[in-house]
Amino acid sequence: MSSPSTPDISRLSVLACFAHPDDEGFASGGLLAKLAAGGARVTLVCATNGDVGEISDPALATPENLWQVRQQELQNAMAVTGISDIRFLDYRDSGMDGTDDNRHPNAYCNAAAAAVVNHLAGIIRETNPHVVLTHDPTGGYGHPDHITMSAHATAAVARAADPDGATPLLYYVCFPRNVFRRWWQEMADRDITPPFAAEAIDELGTPDDDVTTTVDVLPWVDVKLESLACHRTQLHDSGPFGQLPPDVVNMLMGTEFYQLAAPPGAVDLLAAL
Ligand SMILES: [Zn+2]
Known part of the structure; x- marks a missing residue:
């Protein structure tokens, strides 16, 4: 049953714009699972194929075919989540900031912004989303592709704005600093070496005050984790995350966690789901 204050998920259209296969899962895998299960129309845009990501097990991929393997991993992950509409923009992964991959001519961070924004605006006009999800402007941990996608998706929402006022809500996915700290502490308490240095812990993630919206996805956490597990080349069972107890x-x-970024004064739809 829906009341005026509880949106009918089956009537929602949602567009999620991320940089790499697996970003969708860490950032918003629970929300995407909830939306898909509720019958929302969900479209996922993935700017790159994660070409220069790590390979957890050389049996899974080579540097040459990693892009194909990661496309398939994303398709497998979205099959678990219940999303079939995936749009690959096919740019090359720009790599971490300061690496040679930043300068590759097809690197996403070097793409002509106008072309990407026009493409995304076209997808917005086609899918007519109520909600657009993307990276926050800091890119979470500063990845150039995350920052680029955040800027492009933000510009595309403005570009596609309907003169009648039917503008989608733009949400940035957030990794709040206090949550980074909790991950760090849970690892430190168990003598697990965290993947981020103690000195960096106060600079990683979204400032807590920027978070506008907290979504309980505990009922969907099994789907979220099963979907994430499809990104096999990116997972290390012996890594710091894999060593934490399941509970x-x-x-x-x-x-x-999300930040409702635009339009100003909008009613927070995700908070009401
Ligand atoms: Zn990423």
Whole structure:
């Protein structure tokens, strides 16, 4: 049953714009699972194929075919989540800031912004989303592709704005600083070496005050984790995340955080789901 204050998920259209295969899962996998299960129309845009990501096991991929393997991993992950509309923009992964991959001519961070924004605006006009999700302007941990996608998606929402006022709500996915700190502490408490240095802990992630919206996705955390597990080339069972007990992972993954970025004064639809 829906009341005026509870949106009918089955009537929603949602566009999620991320840089790499697996970004969607860490950032918003629980929300995407909830939306898909509720019958929302969800379209996922993935700017790159994660070409220069790590390969957890050389049996899974080579540097040459990693892009194909990661496209398939994303398709597998979205099959678990219940999303079939995936649009690959086919730019090359720009790599971490300061690496040679930043200068590759097809690197996403070097793409002509007007072309990408026009493409995304076209997808917005086609899918007519109520909600657009993308990276926050800091890129979470500063990845050039995350920052680029945040800027492009933000510009595309403005570009596609309907003169009648039917503008989608733009949400940035957030990794709040206090949550980074909790991950760090849970690892430190168990003598697990965290993947980020203690000195960096106060600079990683979204400033807590920027978070407008907290979404409980605990009922969807199993789907979220199963979907994430499809990104096999990116997972290390022996890594710091893999060593945390399942109840701690569920607790930390069972809440997602967003910033309602535009339009000003909009009613927070995600908070009401
Ligand atoms: Zn990414």
